[in-house]
Amino acid sequence: MKKFLIYLVAAVVILGGLLRFSLEFEGMQDTAIDQMARAAMKRNAEGLPNPDALRVFMCGTASPLGVGRAQACVAILTPTHFYLVDVGAGAGAEIQRANLPLERLQGVFLTHFHSDHIAELYEVNLGSWVRGRPEPMRVFGPRGVKSVIDGINDTYELDRGYRIEHHGEDLLPGHLGKLVHRTIDEDLVLEDGDLKVTAYIAEHDPASPALGYRFDYRGRSVVISGDSNVIDETRRVSDGADLLLHDALSVPLVTTMAKAAKQAGAERLSKIATDVLDYHASVQSIVALNDEIDIGMVGYYHLVPIPVTIVQQKFFERNLPENYVVTDDGDWFELPSNSDEIKHIRP
Numbered sequence: 001m002k003k004f005l006i007y008l009v010a011a012v013v014i015l016g017g018l019l020r021f022s023l024e025f026e027g028m029q030d031t032a033i034d035q036m037a038r039a040a041m042k043r044n045a046e047g048l049p050n051p052d053a054l055r056v057f058m059c060g061t062a063s064p065l066g067v068g069r070a071q072a073c074v075a076i077l078t079p080t081h082f083y084l085v086d087v088g089a090g091a092g093a094e095i096q097r098a099n100l101p102l103e104r105l106q107g108v109f110l111t112h113f114h115s116d117h118i119a120e121l122y123e124v125n126l127g128s129w130v131r132g133r134p135e136p137m138r139v140f141g142p143r144g145v146k147s148v149i150d151g152i153n154d155t156y157e158l159d160r161g162y163r164i165e166h167h168g169e170d171l172l173p174g175h176l177g178k179l180v181h182r183t184i185d186e187d188l189v190l191e192d193g194d195l196k197v198t199a200y201i202a203e204h205d206p207a208s209p210a211l212g213y214r215f216d217y218r219g220r221s222v223v224i225s226g227d228s229n230v231i232d233e234t235r236r237v238s239d240g241a242d243l244l245l246h247d248a249l250s251v252p253l254v255t256t257m258a259k260a261a262k263q264a265g266a267e268r269l270s271k272i273a274t275d276v277l278d279y280h281a282s283v284q285s286i287v288a289l290n291d292e293i294d295i296g297m298v299g300y301y302h303l304v305p306i307p308v309t310i311v312q313q314k315f316f317e318r319n320l321p322e323n324y325v326v327t328d329d330g331d332w333f334e335l336p337s338n339s340d341e342i343k344h345i346r347p
């Protein structure tokens with residue numbers, strides 16, 4: 001048996017080596033790329049499974065000024081709905097990797113206008129325009145959304161012109177390339193068939209007003225905090241929800257970084273690290289929610305700082321209740337309609 005295993009491993013290594021060597025030849029490269037393109041197109045055409053569920057995809061779990069993850073982005077899908085909450089840098093790639101149905105993207109809800117929440121708005125708009133979205137992309141946000149969207153539309157006016165001229169108005173109708181905005185306040189902000197979206201006022205001064213959102217679909221619900229401390233509004237809106245996705249800051253990690261920066265003479269970095277302590281929810285305050293309200297599952301996202309090592313990840317996992325998870329880019333949550341099942345799927 002042992003001998004057989006040694007032969008098997010040796011055969012796999014040799015075959016792998018031969019395969020790698022064969023890619024030095026152009027004929028093999030042509031064949032490989034043809035197969036890969038066919039597989040990608042087939043995957044595109046097949047689309048995603050589409051169960052009757054409220055599905056949540058983590059297209060970005062990072063905060064700003066770090067590496068290794070995409071910035072804030074959460075996708076909400078049902079068989080007939082597809083909305084995004086925030087679109088930070090790197091989110092577009094995560095959305096494409098997961099093959100989300102950009103052709104039926106209905107809109108983006110912005111929590112506030114820090115760069116890590118809006119950086120790839122236009123990239124996602126372009127991706128869904130190219131894929132044939134039938135309506136202009138709507139962007140919902142608190143007061144200030146008009147100037148952000150007007151600015152983006154102005155900035156990319158030339159880009160839209162080039163693309164329309166190159167591919168033709170039939171393929172890329174000009175009015176579908178321009179974002180449209182809607183200023184919203186707290187309360188019910190959208191009712192779209194069985195999907196209901198409610199906004200609430202978050203605490204993220206001086207980025208104010210900032211909003212969090214609750215999505216309700218056929219007896220299931222998810223709350224997305226955006227950037228905020230845990231406040232009474234968080235408790236009120238999340239009480240009874242199935243899933244809460246909350247921005248999470250590890251106080252020991254941030255204070256250790258601030259101290260180390262100060263000792264190294266990096267005063268600017270030290271001040272920035274200290275400043276962020278007052279406007280993101282500490283892990284401790286989110287854990288406390290588990291005793292304060294009735295909640296199905298909690299996922300940390302918009303992690304401050306972005307954990308790039310296992311040790312940093314462990315800080316976020318300290319005292320983690322059983323129904324809590326530290327999310328990562330590419331994670332899914334699936335909440336089948338009219339049930340109480342919550343699946344956390346990590347590909």
Ligand SMILES: [Zn+2]
Pocket residue numbers: 063064072114116117227302
């Ligand atoms: Zn942020």
Ligand SMILES: [Zn+2]
Pocket residue numbers: 112114204207227
């Ligand atoms: Zn922010």
